[in-house]
Amino acid sequence: MKLQLFDYLLRLADNDLVLAQRLGEWVGKGPVLEEDIASTNVGLDLLGQARLWLAYAGEVEARADAVGRSEDQLAFFRTDREFRNLLLVEQPNGHYGDTITRQYLFDQWHVLLLAELATSRDSRIAAIAAKALKEVRYHVERSSQWVIRLGDGTDVSHARMQAAVDALWMYTGEMFSVDETERALIDAGIAADNAALAAPWRAAVQSVFAEATLDVPADPWMQGARGRGGKQGVHTEHLSRMLAEMQALPRMYPEARW
Amino acid sequence: MYAQMIDTGLTKVADTADMSDDERAFQARIDDDVRIEPKDWMPEAYRRTLIRQIQQHAHSEVVGMLPEGNWITRAPSLARKAILMAKVQDEAGHGLYLYCAAETLGVSREQMIEDLHAGKVKYSSIFNYPTLTWADIGAVGWLVDGAAIMNQIPLCRCSFGPYARAMIRICKEESFHQRQGFDVMMSLCRGTPEQKAMAQDALDRWWWPSLMMFGPPDAASVHSAHSAKWKIKRLSNDELRQRFVDQTVPQSDYLGLRIPDDDLAWNEDRGHYDFGAIDWSEFHEVLKGHGPCNRDRMRTRVNAWEDGAWVREAAVAHAQKRDARAKAAA
Numbered sequence: 001m002k003l004q005l006f007d008y009l010l011r012l013a014d015n016d017l018v019l020a021q022r023l024g025e026w027v028g029k030g031p032v033l034e035e036d037i038a039s040t041n042v043g044l045d046l047l048g049q050a051r052l053w054l055a056y057a058g059e060v061e062a063r064a065d066a067v068g069r070s071e072d073q074l075a076f077f078r079t080d081r082e083f084r085n086l087l088l089v090e091q092p093n094g095h096y097g098d099t100i101t102r103q104y105l106f107d108q109w110h111v112l113l114l115a116e117l118a119t120s121r122d123s124r125i126a127a128i129a130a131k132a133l134k135e136v137r138y139h140v141e142r143s144s145q146w147v148i149r150l151g152d153g154t155d156v157s158h159a160r161m162q163a164a165v166d167a168l169w170m171y172t173g174e175m176f177s178v179d180e181t182e183r184a185l186i187d188a189g190i191a192a193d194n195a196a197l198a199a200p201w202r203a204a205v206q207s208v209f210a211e212a213t214l215d216v217p218a219d220p221w222m223q224g225a226r227g228r229g230g231k232q233g234v235h236t237e238h239l240s241r242m243l244a245e246m247q248a249l250p251r252m253y254p255e256a257r258w
Numbered sequence: 259m260y261a262q263m264i265d266t267g268l269t270k271v272a273d274t275a276d277m278s279d280d281e282r283a284f285q286a287r288i289d290d291d292v293r294i295e296p297k298d299w300m301p302e303a304y305r306r307t308l309i310r311q312i313q314q315h316a317h318s319e320v321v322g323m324l325p326e327g328n329w330i331t332r333a334p335s336l337a338r339k340a341i342l343m344a345k346v347q348d349e350a351g352h353g354l355y356l357y358c359a360a361e362t363l364g365v366s367r368e369q370m371i372e373d374l375h376a377g378k379v380k381y382s383s384i385f386n387y388p389t390l391t392w393a394d395i396g397a398v399g400w401l402v403d404g405a406a407i408m409n410q411i412p413l414c415r416c417s418f419g420p421y422a423r424a425m426i427r428i429c430k431e432e433s434f435h436q437r438q439g440f441d442v443m444m445s446l447c448r449g450t451p452e453q454k455a456m457a458q459d460a461l462d463r464w465w466w467p468s469l470m471m472f473g474p475p476d477a478a479s480v481h482s483a484h485s486a487k488w489k490i491k492r493l494s495n496d497e498l499r500q501r502f503v504d505q506t507v508p509q510s511d512y513l514g515l516r517i518p519d520d521d522l523a524w525n526e527d528r529g530h531y532d533f534g535a536i537d538w539s540e541f542h543e544v545l546k547g548h549g550p551c552n553r554d555r556m557r558t559r560v561n562a563w564e565d566g567a568w569v570r571e572a573a574v575a576h577a578q579k580r581d582a583r584a585k586a587a588a
Contacts, residue, residue, distance in 0.1 A: 017336075024330040024339070027346050028323035029558065031566020033354050036323075040347040047340050054336075072335045096569045152579060153572025160568070249334040249392055256450050258334040258392075258442075 001188065002064035004181045005122075006057055007084065008191055010074070011231050012117075013053035014085035017075060018239070019106065020047040021246055022093055031096050038142060042103070045135040050075075052128045076250035080233075080240040087223055087230040088171035090239040094164070097150050097157065101164040104143035108204050109175045109197060111140045116192035125190065144208045151212025158213060165209070166217050173222025174229045175201070181231075288489050293419040296362035304488055308418050309363050310379065311490065313370045316356035318382035319349045321555050325389040326398060334392055341438055342395060348431045355427060359420040375560050383541065384471050386549030393446055393453075393460035399439015401461075401468040401506065407432045408502045409472065417489040440509065447513045454514075461510065462518045469533075470541045472499040503531050 023043030030036035054071040062068025069077075088106055093099045114136055117129035150157045176198040178186065185191035202216075209216055228234045250256070274282060280299055287294065294300055323346050330346065333339035357367045373379045384402055389395060410432065413425040446457040473479060473495040485491035503522075510517050521534035544552070 021331060024343060027330050027343065028320075028327040028350075029562040029565075031562070031569035033320065033350055033357070035566075035569075036350045037347055037354070040343055040350070044340060044343050044347070047336065047343065051336050051340075075336055076334075096566065149576040150569065150572045153574075153576040154568070156568050157572030157575075245331050249332055253334075253450065253452060256334070256453050258338055258445055258449075 001184065002060055004184050005190065006060045006064065007181050008185055009053050009057035009060060009125075011084040013050045013057060013074070014083050015089050015106070015110075016046040016050035016053065018083070018085040018242070019089040019103075020044070020050060021242060022089065022099075022102075025093055026099065035096075039099075042139050042142070045132075045139065049128070049132045049135070052131070056124055056128065072250065076247045077254075080235050080243050082233055083230075083235065083239060083243070084233060085230050085235075085239075086171070086174050087236055088168065088174070090230065090236060090242060091168060091171065092238055095160065097160040098164045098168070100143055100146040100150060101161065101168055104140070104147045104208070105168060105172055105205070107136060107140035107143045108208075109172075109201050111136045112197045112200055113192050113194075116197070120191070121189035147208055147214070148212045151209070151214040161212065162214055165214055169217040169219070170221060170223045174224035174231065177225065177227075177229070177231075179227050179231065285487075288417050288487075291417075291489075293422065294417050295419045303484070304490075305363050307485065307488070307490060308421065309360055309365050311485075312356055312360040312363070312421055313365070313373070313379055314381060316353050316360060316370065317374045317379060318385065319353035319356060321381045321385045321559060323349045323353075324555055324558055325385055325387070325551070326395060328389050329392060329395050332392070333395075338442070345399070345435050345438060348435065352424075352428045352431070355424040356421075359418075359424045362420050371563060375556070375563065377547075377556075380545070381555075382471065383544045383549060384467050385555060386544050386552045387463070387467050388550050390463075391456050391460060393443070393456040394464070396439050396442030396446060396457065397460035397464040399435050400443050400509070401439075401464050402471065403432050403436040403439055404506060405468045405471040405502050407436060408498050408505070412492040412498075415489070415492060443513055443515075447515065457513070458515050461515050465518050466536065466540075467544075469499055469502070469536055470538075472496075472502065474538065474541070500530055503533050507531050 020043045023039055023046070026036070027040055027043075028036065030039055051071050054074050058068040058070055058074060060068070086106070088102060091098075091102055111133065114129045114133040117125055118133055120126045120129065147161065151161045152158070176194045178194050182191050182194065186193045206216055223236075224230055224234075230239075250258075274285070277285065281301055284294075284298075284300060284304075287298075294304075326342065326346050326349070330339065330342050333342050357370060360370060361367060370379070374381065384405075389398065407429060410425055410429050414422055414429055416422045416425065443457055443460075446453040476494045476496045479495055486494075507517060507522065519534045521532065523532050525532045543549070547553070
């Protein structure tokens with residue numbers, strides 16, 4: 001159970017860390033200064049959440065193994081095959097509409113997930129989730145408003161948003177799958193039941209898309225199915241490149257403290 | 259970040275005898291240290307000087323996000339990454355206050371951005387230098403923000419109210435940034451030999467450009483007289499530069515780094531450090547566009563603005579549609 005918990009905490013941490021890293025790529029290049037600030041804020045929140053999950057993961061690892069890794073060891077010295085984030089969050093930024101769509105699809109799931117985790121039987125998970133939930137409620141508010149603005153805005157923005165939705169949709173299925181790791185923790189009252197998040201997520205997305213005049217894609221085919229997706233460490237080609245950049249300095253000077 | 263070389267289009271300071279009644283009353287308020295507010299009467303040249311200075315300052319904050327943003331994705335620890343992201347976000351916030359302060363003088367943000375992109379208005383030349391290693395993030399915080407604070411503290415008492423108030427907030431955050439930069443340098447200097455060498459290399463590259471941030475020597479600064487009379491600028495370039503050197507040398511000693519200036523020495527008689535001659539030809543070359551990153555910085559900003567045009571247009575279009583729907587429903 002301890003190793004399953006460790007693995008689950010990495011899933012929570014890595015979603016936040018990888019998406020924060022992507023948002024960090026935007027800094028200084030946003031479409032308008034206010035958005036630069038808002039988007040960096042979201043990135044900072046996610047980075048903060050990642051650190052809380054990683055710290056707990058390290059403690060759980062120490063309990064199981066006597067040696068627990070620090071947040072930086074976990075962030076900078078795991079390979080892409082050891083990262084446990086959803087495929088959705090590692091997708092490249094693209095244009096601002098791609099970034100907003102990725103953000104909204106994730107935020108809408110994240111907020112439901114955290115609300116469930118806030119009642120986890122693991123009190124540490126519940127506490128972190130309760131703190132993160134306050135932040136993520138704002139994230140989904142912001143990203144849904146941008147989906148509506150850009151979807152409903154001009155012909156150009158509508159077309160770009162529909163294309164973004166169509167391209168990213170296949171990465172959403174993974175959010176609702178349940179593998180053995182999660183099954184055991186769900187049964188123990190520790191993890192959230194992803195499958196149960198699907199209906200409320202879909203209802204919320206349909207409502208936002210309706211206001212945004214965007215179509216929900218009809219193709220049911222999803223990436224990361226059959227237990228071979230981001231949560232199991234089988235990623236898209238984008239992640240290793242992103243980690244190569246993120247991890248370069250600590251790996252070049254493994255003895256150094258920064 | 260402070261803007262250098264403000265071109266006010268003015269070459270001489272007017273005598274009281276040459277002034278109109280309005281100008282005399284205005285100057286009397288300045289002399290009495292009464293803040294000028296946006297709706298008050300002001301000489302056209304005062305307005306022009308401020309628009310130019312505040313917008314150069316705003317642009318400097320925004321362009322200044324780029325060299326530091328360059329290391330966000332490669333910050334070597336999660337704590338450092340969070341600090342750097344927050345710092346660069348602060349710079350965006352500074353840009354925002356300053357654009358707002360300039361807008362009170364009757365110029366739109368869009369116009370200011372277009373003027374920057376057309377090369378009509380400059381930003382601080384220091385951002386035309388590259389951040390090559392992680393130590394540059396330390397050096398930029400320590401030296402560049404340190405020099406900026408030196409320049410900006412007097413601006414908190416600038417005669418124009420909105421600018422002075424913006425500067426008070428900005429200075430508080432900048433002094434925090436400077437301490438964070440120094441803290442990066444400390445970690446490096448206490449670290450491995452490679453880290454220490456990285457820190458020394460960053461100081462070697464950033465020292466002289468930081469001294470240039472205060473602008474040309476007083477003797478060569480044609481616009482300072484007016485700015486001083488109007489209390490836009492309260493200390494001269496050379497005075498500020500000397501303060502910066504005096505403050506920074508002991509910090510460098512503490513870090514165990516060597517400032518790249520053979521002429522640097524404490525002068526007991528003056529009670530200040532003497533320092534070597536600045537290569538102003540480099541400054542003028544960078545100002546003309548011949549720095550290592552001038553073109554990259556402008557290209558990045560122009561691309562960000564142009565790539566974001568459809569987003570801004572869509573936001574406006576949506577707001578208009580929403581208003582129209584609300585009206586139709588009413």
